Amino acid sequence: MEKPKIAGTSPIKIELEEGKRYAWCTCGLSEKQPFCDGAHRGSEFSPLKFIAEESKTVHLCTCKQTGNPGFCDGSHNNL
8 A cells, every 4th residue: 555645744724614525635745735636646545525514623634644534633743
């Protein structure tokens, strides 16, 4: 299995909107971090798609090492 590129070493604060669809980048190649821009094409990666259940502020992972895909769990502190 390929390993994702570490796109950053700190999370990005995002305001999610209830009912809106999001596609979190799993490969680390997207230039629109933390979201997918299709840069994964041709690899085994695909975006993590989700719909926000509520409007709230979250911190989305950019190191791609999180144990809670999409959301920062502090894994970047171990890089």
